[in-house]
Amino acid sequence: MAIVAEEDKAPGGRRERILRSTIEVIRERGFAGTRVSDIAERAGTSQGLVLYHFGSLAQALSTSLTLLEDEFYTELDEELGQADGPIDRLWHMAELASGYGPAVGDWRLWLELWARAMHDEDARQARESLDRRWRAALLTVIVEGVTAGDFVVSDPARASLRLAALMDGLAIQLALEDPGMTRATFTDLWWEAAVLELQISDPKRDKPPRKRAKTRA
């Protein structure tokens, strides 16, 4: 049988493949609904192997969170590296959050993580670290903008906290497919708030054009 060809697609060997599958299953079925057999099936291996590599389901889950963090950080750095100037960078963050890339705007996973963080220590740490990083990035952009004269804010820390929170709140609607909330509305509402909060004024750069929209599987 030629089922083997399947795994060539993902580099990094079986172990990493299992972790990726784990994340996918969590995204679809939630932490609570994730079985060892789901992971194994998705990864095209046996249940035994999952346990062989990670010792327990709990370990597999929490190890997959680490991979998630890596991807998040990578995506964030890469994407922000491309944008130039605070306004453009800020806009880029809005796009990322709206689901542009595979990791940052993966809000269904985020909701799962928040809920799990209340009862699981590893999840708690993962989400706190992720969140801190994201807010730090936002704060950095804001401070840059203030320095460059693009933004006017009295308290950048408060502003970034609020803008980050607004994203999370809007994201809930996005993740839960609330009628009336789309990626477009998301960026739209958020950007308007950002303009207000940061007193962005330059009209021609007020709202950068949307880049190519790549949808995720």
Add this chain to the structure above:
Amino acid sequence: MAIVAEEDKAPGGRRERILRSTIEVIRERGFAGTRVSDIAERAGTSQGLVLYHFGSLAQALSTSLTLLEDEFYTELDEELGQADGPIDRLWHMAELASGYGPAVGDWRLWLELWARAMHDEDARQARESLDRRWRAALLTVIVEGVTAGDFVVSDPARASLRLAALMDGLAIQLALEDPGMTRATFTDLWWEAAVLELQISDPKRDKPPRKRAKTRA
């Protein structure tokens, strides 16, 4: 034995007592961690009775959501009835959301509900209905304020959507006990945003004094 005295505390009979216990257990252990035995123990009954009344664990969980909705609505109506004038009412909503009453600001439960809403139809409906109601209340207050001349907004619907989302976002930090987020910071940050968004100006009523702070069990 005089264990019976215990249940006099809660009116409404065993059935309702079980529902209340269910909510408590969900709040503490999450949907995923809630066992029939937990509910029975908490309610001071047998597992059999829980199933006798609700047929299945799933039914017990989703029936308890209905009770939750009732309490939410009641609390909302009662509290908003007390406040007079849009600004006061708005402030009252902030207080409610910060955890003032037992139901509305019960964010740990909210996080659970959001996560469950992605995989369970009853939860989906409950949270949508709850959310709609809350946002409608907010919109009403805003429109009242605009009419009364207390607020100035171009698009009340957008404003209420954004202010509601901001609450949710801030609430996540509150529920997850993020360092630096307290009830006080919550209301503070939110009110500042509201002032900005609604152009609240009357300085002497800019920020009503905090009412008695009642903590929940």
Add this chain to the structure above:
DNA sequence: CGTCAAACTGAATGACCATTCAGATGCCGT
């Protein structure tokens, strides 16, 4: 080739839990 360890498999094993059930117990109308 042959050896050895790591990677891997699939069939037990056993724990945990929702659900079922056979039978108490209380209660209400008569």
Add this chain to the structure above:
DNA sequence: ACGGCATCTGAATGGTCATTCAGTTTGACG
């Protein structure tokens, strides 16, 4: 007091998993 119904109990029952394990395959290296 008594039949009958709703309420209630605690001990089975059975299904669904995570985990274990005895053994097979693979691949690196002599």
